[in-house]
Amino acid sequence: MKAVELARNYDPKDFEERIYAEWKRKKEFGPSSSDKEHFSVVMPPPNVTGILHMGHALNNSLQDIIVRYHRMLGRPTLWVPGTDHAGIATQNVVERQLQKEGLRRQDLGREKFVERTWQVKEKHHDIIKKQLEKMGCSCDWDHERFTMDEGLSRAVREAFVTLYERGLIYKGKYLVNYCPKCGTALADDEVEYENVPGKLYDVRYPYADGSGFITVATTRPETMFGDVAVAVNPEDERYTSVVGKELLLPLTDRKIKIITDSFVDKEFGTGMVKITPAHDPNDWECGRRHNLEAINLLNPDGTLNENVPEKYRGMKAEEARKLVVEDLEKGGYLVKTTDHAHDVGHCYRCHTTVEPYLSEQWFVSMKTLADKALAAWRNGDIVFYPRRWENTYVHWMETIRDWCISRQLWWGHRIPVWYCQDCGKMIVSRENPDECPDCHSHNLKQDEDVLDTWFSSWLWPFSTLGWPDKTPDLEKFFPTNTLVSAYDIIFFWISRMIMASEEFLGKAPFRDIVITGLVRDIQGRKMSKSLGNGIDPIEVIDKYGADAMKFTLCYLAAQGQDVMIDMDSFRLGSRFANKIWNATRYLLMNIEGRNLVDIQRDKLSIMDRWIYSRFNAAAGEIASAMENYRFNEAAQTIYSFFWNDFCDWYIEASKGRLLHGSDEEKDLQVSILMDILEKSMRLMHPFLSFITEEIYQKLPNHKGDVICAEYPQFSAELEDKEADSLVSILQEAARLVRAARANLQIAPEKKLRVVIRIVADNAASAFMKEEASLLATFMSASSVTIDTEGKEDVKGALPATGIGFEAFIFVREAIDIDAEIKRLQNEIEKNEKLLEGSVKKLSNENFISHAKPEAVEKEKSKKAEFEDKIQKSKEHIELLKSF
RNA sequence: GGAGGAUUAGCUCAGCGGGAGAGCGCUUGCCUUACAAGCAAGAUGUCACAAGUUCAAUCCUUGUAUCCUCCA
Numbered sequence: 001m002k003a004v005e006l007a008r009n010y011d012p013k014d015f016e017e018r019i020y021a022e023w024k025r026k027k028e029f030g031p032s033s034s035d036k037e038h039f040s041v042v043m044p045p046p047n048v049t050g051i052l053h054m055g056h057a058l059n060n061s062l063q064d065i066i067v068r069y070h071r072m073l074g075r076p077t078l079w080v081p082g083t084d085h086a087g088i089a090t091q092n093v094v095e096r097q098l099q100k101e102g103l104r105r106q107d108l109g110r111e112k113f114v115e116r117t118w119q120v121k122e123k124h125h126d127i128i129k130k131q132l133e134k135m136g137c138s139c140d141w142d143h144e145r146f147t148m149d150e151g152l153s154r155a156v157r158e159a160f161v162t163l164y165e166r167g168l169i170y171k172g173k174y175l176v177n178y179c180p181k182c183g184t185a186l187a188d189d190e191v192e193y194e195n196v197p198g199k200l201y202d203v204r205y206p207y208a209d210g211s212g213f214i215t216v217a218t219t220r221p222e223t224m225f226g227d228v229a230v231a232v233n234p235e236d237e238r239y240t241s242v243v244g245k246e247l248l249l250p251l252t253d254r255k256i257k258i259i260t261d262s263f264v265d266k267e268f269g270t271g272m273v274k275i276t277p278a279h280d281p282n283d284w285e286c287g288r289r290h291n292l293e294a295i296n297l298l299n300p301d302g303t304l305n306e307n308v309p310e311k312y313r314g315m316k317a318e319e320a321r322k323l324v325v326e327d328l329e330k331g332g333y334l335v336k337t338t339d340h341a342h343d344v345g346h347c348y349r350c351h352t353t354v355e356p357y358l359s360e361q362w363f364v365s366m367k368t369l370a371d372k373a374l375a376a377w378r379n380g381d382i383v384f385y386p387r388r389w390e391n392t393y394v395h396w397m398e399t400i401r402d403w404c405i406s407r408q409l410w411w412g413h414r415i416p417v418w419y420c421q422d423c424g425k426m427i428v429s430r431e432n433p434d435e436c437p438d439c440h441s442h443n444l445k446q447d448e449d450v451l452d453t454w455f456s457s458w459l460w461p462f463s464t465l466g467w468p469d470k471t472p473d474l475e476k477f478f479p480t481n482t483l484v485s486a487y488d489i490i491f492f493w494i495s496r497m498i499m500a501s502e503e504f505l506g507k508a509p510f511r512d513i514v515i516t517g518l519v520r521d522i523q524g525r526k527m528s529k530s531l532g533n534g535i536d537p538i539e540v541i542d543k544y545g546a547d548a549m550k551f552t553l554c555y556l557a558a559q560g561q562d563v564m565i566d567m568d569s570f571r572l573g574s575r576f577a578n579k580i581w582n583a584t585r586y587l588l589m590n591i592e593g594r595n596l597v598d599i600q601r602d603k604l605s606i607m608d609r610w611i612y613s614r615f616n617a618a619a620g621e622i623a624s625a626m627e628n629y630r631f632n633e634a635a636q637t638i639y640s641f642f643w644n645d646f647c648d649w650y651i652e653a654s655k656g657r658l659l660h661g662s663d664e665e666k667d668l669q670v671s672i673l674m675d676i677l678e679k680s681m682r683l684m685h686p687f688l689s690f691i692t693e694e695i696y697q698k699l700p701n702h703k704g705d706v707i708c709a710e711y712p713q714f715s716a717e718l719e720d721k722e723a724d725s726l727v728s729i730l731q732e733a734a735r736l737v738r739a740a741r742a743n744l745q746i747a748p749e750k751k752l753r754v755v756i757r758i759v760a761d762n763a764a765s766a767f768m769k770e771e772a773s774l775l776a777t778f779m780s781a782s783s784v785t786i787d788t789e790g791k792e793d794v795k796g797a798l799p800a801t802g803i804g805f806e807a808f809i810f811v812r813e814a815i816d817i818d819a820e821i822k823r824l825q826n827e828i829e830k831n832e833k834l835l836e837g838s839v840k841k842l843s844n845e846n847f848i849s850h851a852k853p854e855a856v857e858k859e860k861s862k863k864a865e866f867e868d869k870i871q872k873s874k875e876h877i878e879l880l881k882s883f
Numbered sequence: 884g885g886a887g888g889a890u891u892a893g894c895u896c897a898g899c900g901g902g903a904g905a906g907c908g909c910u911u912g913c914c915u916u917a918c919a920a921g922c923a924a925g926a927u928g929u930c931a932c933a934a935g936u937u938c939a940a941u942c943c944u945u946g947u948a949u950c951c952u953c954c955a
Binding site: 006008009010193343388389391392395396399487488490491518555556558560561562563564565568569571572574575576577578579581582583584585586587588589590632633636639640647648651652655659735738739741742743745746747748749780834837838841844845846847848849850851852854855858859862866 | 885886887888889895896897901902905906907911912913915916917918920921922923924925937938939951952953954955
């Protein structure tokens with residue numbers, strides 16, 4: 001064979017882009033036609049508003065690892081990519097653009113506005129796709145979907161109409177969360193609460209009969225014009241006598257009554273609260289219980305409407321509040337003002353204060369859907385990793401409220417409802433109707449509102465596969481296997497997907513739900529635009545490469561824990577990739593003139609058997625880590641196998657044979673090295689996709705592309721406990737001598753004679769004899785003698801104790817005997833403590849009788865080991881004293 | 884108010900009832916014919932606190948403290 005030359009430095013820029021293009025060209029990302037069981041994943045669709053952040057990088061890295069792993073297991077594997085139209089968010093982006101041009105969306109009109117939004121969508125979509133490609137995501141671009149493309153829009157209509165037909169969608173006038181800035185209703189969970197300082201105003205409401213007044217406490221005096229009652233707790237004895245009396249609403253000439261309702265907190269303020277059904281959710285419920293009118297005070301833009309006295313009309317709430325307070329004060333109604341922090345809802349998109357707003361909206365009735373979704377969990381059809389998220393899921397499902405799905409936006413799926421302008425008939429239809437079924441009028445008008453974004457994303461796992469049609473994709477790849485998502489959208493998305501899937505297809509959309517943590521900065525803060533503490537995945541890739549990014553994230557992503565990182569964190573992955581590159585570079589230099597030969601097991605040395613055993617163990621650990629979505633464990637296994645076992649020990653050990661062996665030995669050695677290297681590339685590919693592919697292609701023993709190569713499997717037969725334990729003795733011996741040398745600061749070039757005393761004729765001594773020259777290399781010794789009979793003269797040698805052997809290092813000069821004796825005494829002390837623990841355990845009859853027999857056996861051998869070490873150390877001190 | 888999480892080395896964090904771990908950082912020595920982005924050796928711990936269960940607790944249970952997140 002000819003040597004293969006690798007660039008001197010690992011530079012991912014040399015090949016990452018090229019390899020991705022190559023994979024795409026060869027259609028490696030599509031599902032194979034194998035008849036094994038399918039494996040499918042749908043990508044949580046990023047919003048087309050922005051670019052991908054570190055959270056996406058984490059999420060997609062983990063998906064890519066899972067997908068590549070299963071692809072290599074030979075299963076027909078499909079990873080569906082796509083993007084979400086992100087209603088409010090995208091509309092806001094476009095509106096901000098318009099604002100810069102001095103325009104409002106109304107100036108453009110609906111059609112033009114939507115057209116323009118499509119352009120923004122296209123632009124961002126292209127950026128997102130490029131980013132995913134740069135990350136190396138092996139998703140099947142032929143299956144790419146967008147929540148507003150034709151098929152998915154049809155799915156949305158199907159879902160809406162079906163739910164309507166099943167009586168699960170209704171329209172009604174309700175108090176909803178309303179963002180005046182976005183001009184639309186929001187779902188309950190689209191509101192973010194924040195504790196802000198405010199004021200509590202105590203206001204006098206006089207009795208209508210002039211017999212005095214009562215005092216109510218409110219944080220929002222400007223809503224008093226919508227008051228329809230004052231409520232007290234029925235058990236509040238202070239007020240029993242006044243219940244039913246009429247009050248005169250200050251600043252107006254309206255009269256309201258005092259009622260009782262148990263929701264009133266006796267301790268809050270005066271224990272009397274004003275009831276404003278149109279502007280507070282609790283009051284709304286209370287108003288419904290008492291059949292009270294709801295007086296809406298707001299225009300859609302958040303200003304006060306004609307239901308307030310003229311002087312306040314057109315004002316924003318905060319503005320009006322000041323004036324109302326002033327007027328109350330002037331009128332002698334204001335008793336006092338106190339500071340009062342309270343939770344205020346904000347729009348999750350623009351952070352404007354959300355107003356409870358009475359309006360006509362569409363709702364999904366959630367109870368029946370939630371029951372099915374809960375049943376799916378109870379049946380074990382869905383499993384969360386980590387499990388604790390199941391509490392969150394169950395709690396949300398059990399306390400679910402109806403979902404407001406209409407949005408007063410232009411960007412989104414228009415609600416498939418039409419109204420006959422002539423007879424008023426409401427038509428809910430899958431197809432655009434031509435005429436009214438009742439009066440045959442053609443004068444139909446579609447509902448102006450669009451649907452909540454999540455109304456399309458909750459169909460994602462099956463709408464992307466062709467539903468409502470019974471497509472072959474749907475047949476084959478649904479239900480999907482694994483969903484990877486951050487915990488912040490369990491409610492928004494994950495729970496609803498399960499409900500939709502159960503409702504429309506009668507099955508859970510996926511079984512395994514992998515909840516990742518959030519990516520935070522090094523101070524633990526959430527990465528955000530406003531803080532400017534975000535890290536751009538593309539910058540990471542430019543600096544360290546996509547492999548380094550993926551591997552680092554994987555290594556740090558312990559089950560569901562938040563990941564704290566900064567730019568430097570990615571050096572971890574980068575250095576590992578560099579190590580792989582250099583090890584390969586070295587190995588490929590050494591194949592010059594060699595031939596690959598059959599690797600027959602009976603020709604393997606213990607060291608050879610050991611590295612195969614370690615490889616096999618690593619494959620086993622990775623399989624179980626992957627099965628349980630313990631990504632960090634898989635990454636650590638790979639790291640320590642390749643770096644510590646393979647590079648630090650095996651390659652180092654092989655150097656001697658490569659230099660001094662016979663041709664036959666050299667050929668065998670090179671063949672084993674290439675074999676392990678080739679297998680390692682396959683083992684590591686899901687985690688470091690680009691570099692393994694680049695290297696794999698250059699290996700003399702590669703077949704095809706690593707992306708679709710077979711994943712190495714653990715096999716119990718390949719476990720080699722004998723080799724494992726023999727090599728660990730060798731390693732311990734090497735470490736002991738190295739440590740002794742380091743302690744004494746003996747320069748590496750000073751080669752010293754070493755005697756290893758193993759007073760036993762067993763596999764260990766035989767192995768040590770066989771590998772004496774290798775030991776000499778590891779110890780930088782001039783020679784290593786294995787003394788099985790205790791006959792070697794070790795006078796003047798520095799002793800060290802291992803498990804089952806002693807090492808004697810012949811150091812005449814440069815040794816500080818006192819320091820060495822001190823070290824040994826410390827050693828004795830340490831071991832005596834350990835021994836004491838062991839003895840205590842073993843003399844405890846309860847331990848002997850209760851503990852597992854293995855544990856007892858282990859304790860016994862530990863005890864013997866400590867005793868031996870203490871004994872040896874004592875002898876060694878004597879020996880040193882005799883110098 | 885309810886739920887969940889965290890508390891382990893200087894930092895970031897793994898840890899699966901039985902002699903405390905990794906990466907980074909630090910100290911020391913080495914440019915050993917792949918890698919100084921490297922090699923080798925080392926130092927650093929009341930496993931938050933208190934009780935309990937157990938032959939045995941960093942690990943299980945219950946409290947306490949501090950911090951974080953979500954829900955209301």
